[in-house]
Amino acid sequence: MSAPVSRRTSGSPAKVGFVSLGCPKALVDSERIITRLRAEGYEIAPDYDGADVVVVNTCGFLNSAKQESLDAIGEAMAENGRVIVTGCMGVEEKRIRAEYPQVLAVTGPHQYEQVVSEIHNVVPPAHDPYLDLIPPEGLRLTPRHYAYLKISEGCNNKCSFCIIPSLRGRLQSRQAADVMREAERLVEAGVQELLVISQDTSAYGLDLKYAQSDWNGENLKARFADLARALGSLGVWVRLHYVYPYPHVGDVVPLMAEGKLLPYLDMPFQHASPRILKAMRRPAAQEKTLETIAHWREICPDLAIRSSFIVGFPGEGEEDFQFLLDWLEEAKLTRVGCFKYEDVDGAAANALPGHVPQDVKDERFHRLMETQKAVSAEIFGTRIGKTIDVIVDEVDGEGAIARSAWDAPEIDGCVFLNGQSQLAPGDRLVVRIEHADEYDLWGVPTEASH
């Protein structure tokens, strides 16, 4: 389609506004697009008013996320009127255009080149791009002291409630050396914590048949544990997200016990009942998961496991749900997120029998959260009096907000350091925990660490 003429006054750099919705993986896509745009001399506008064009990076995972994406497109249209849509919901161009026929372009997930070329159509890049404007580590939307590191795209699984494989394609891992070079650049730029993400981190390298690549003279295999070990040698916090309980995941637990990796696994179990897990077609679903967790905790007693669960999946009876609650009481997971099942257009689970009424879903959601609240309160209570490492995220006049090894940014809890306003984001220090509730901890510094 032909794009309207830019409002940009000649000579001034073109400004692109960015709205990034969805998961950390989408955030990484946004970062890539922004890095490329900055390399071409574009500026990123902090608000709608100053933007020559606005890119909305959408999420299309659940129907509620799609609605949120449509609302964000609507807001950008109303506030600016020159909008390019990208991301997971971009595969539903018809639906987007039915509501907002004036959007300038619609592209799907990972179509970085296409998004950039659509931006060129609307606001051409400056003739002499200031290539040196771009720092070698790229530009990030996350605070300077932590960064997401995407190690693969796509997924080979077929979970029945999920359409990500059809949106994002099959697993495509990055070469290990490529990942490590990006990680090194981030660390050189001051990043203190690397958050490893993908759709299925434990499957890393399977598609490459664990190919070796040269990293600083070492033949590094594209294999989950090998990559984790190499990342653990960089001297910063390394946190693993989206890991499934395959047996080989146990290979990284000793690295956690040695302090090379954070003792943290983000492991989305989604359910515990074998019957429901089967209907969900979850990867690595097995009845021995509790034993596996217990074994990992023997190796690394500090291990934190965060997980998410879906309640009200089609066919979930009271017995299945009670199984899940009992399992949670035994598993003693550190952090738990819960979603009420929703149909997702195109997902196989929509056709399953036994859809659960909304009031039952609501009630189960509540019961699950209450059960976990008691588990978390017990776990965090045992931390009072302990000294732990933390990293500072934010500082204001009242003190600092930090996180421990057990807390990922955005999704987990905090460690409040009241009165510690002299600290700076990214500082790492040792604190003694004085108080805890079921989400957060409160501590006082003991000595500076690292």
Ligand code: SF4
């Ligand atoms: S593992 Fe399952 S839920 Fe996760 S992206 Fe793959 S298919 Fe979707």
